Amino acid sequence: MSGAYVHGYDARESGRLLDQAGALVDLLHSDTSYPAGCTVLEAGCGVGAQTVTLARNSPGARITAIDIAERSLDEARARLQAAGLTNVRFRQADIFDLPFEAEAFDHVFVCFVLEHLPRPVDALAALKALLKPGGTITVIEGDHGSAYFHPDNAAAREAIACLVELQRRAGGNSMIGRQVYPLLVRAGFDAVRVSPRMVYADASRPGLVDGFTRRTFTAMIEGVRDAAVGAGIVQPERFDAGVRALYRSAEADGVFCYTFFKGVGENNGPPAPARRLPG
Numbered sequence: 001m002s003g004a005y006v007h008g009y010d011a012r013e014s015g016r017l018l019d020q021a022g023a024l025v026d027l028l029h030s031d032t033s034y035p036a037g038c039t040v041l042e043a044g045c046g047v048g049a050q051t052v053t054l055a056r057n058s059p060g061a062r063i064t065a066i067d068i069a070e071r072s073l074d075e076a077r078a079r080l081q082a083a084g085l086t087n088v089r090f091r092q093a094d095i096f097d098l099p100f101e102a103e104a105f106d107h108v109f110v111c112f113v114l115e116h117l118p119r120p121v122d123a124l125a126a127l128k129a130l131l132k133p134g135g136t137i138t139v140i141e142g143d144h145g146s147a148y149f150h151p152d153n154a155a156a157r158e159a160i161a162c163l164v165e166l167q168r169r170a171g172g173n174s175m176i177g178r179q180v181y182p183l184l185v186r187a188g189f190d191a192v193r194v195s196p197r198m199v200y201a202d203a204s205r206p207g208l209v210d211g212f213t214r215r216t217f218t219a220m221i222e223g224v225r226d227a228a229v230g231a232g233i234v235q236p237e238r239f240d241a242g243v244r245a246l247y248r249s250a251e252a253d254g255v256f257c258y259t260f261f262k263g264v265g266e267n268n269g270p271p272a273p274a275r276r277l278p279g
Helices: 011-029 051-057 070-082 120-128 154-169 176-186 206-222 225-230 236-248
Strands: 039-043 062-067 088-092 105-111 131-142 148-150 190-201 255-266
Touching (some): 011 190, 011 255, 039 051, 051 062, 062 070, 070 088, 120 131, 120 176, 154 206, 154 236, 176 190, 190 206, 206 236, 206 255
Parallel strands (some): 062 088
Antiparallel strands (some): 131 255, 148 255, 190 255
């Protein structure tokens, strides 16, 4: 999708995405469903980690899921087939070169995609052109700047900053969650509303501790070690100390917090010029 995916496409990353999706189903998707007969575009489906939930929550909707990586699409197809879901068709496509007619869809769904794109407003505007009048877009993004934990640790914060920097160098923005509202407004959407979705994990929530603190967030940071060290951003010993500290927050007396942002906008008029917000 015209942006570098800093996490890579190996089996370990696929597993991390599935762990993330499983841990966050209720938090992110409990209020997303589409009526029978409507058409939905999932832009940037990856390995289908979110697509399974999308299809289950809206069994009567006709979903088209696109991604730029054919390898990811192959995994997504297999995943949906294994789940017995038949209301999704997959297609290789780029958000900036979409092979659909204008106003082809009733709804658009975008999850963990804008963070990887150098021109997120342009991407949203391109997706808006595919929406029928009255259609909606749903956008979900994380924000690595929202991560905090106990015990606090400077090396852990530096390890997280390594991923932020790598994504910046690749043309993305791993702190884009806080910008979901202004991005949707600038792309011309109406009635934009955003809600924060905080993950809070302590020992009383062992599923989140394992599924999110360990297997999603810390695994994500750990996965960029070689790239961060190779780029000269951090010394290996310092990075390793940071990862150990993040795992430490998953112990019995540890706490980990992270916030996602879910935005919904409506297409209530013709394409509008980009809006400038104050500040």
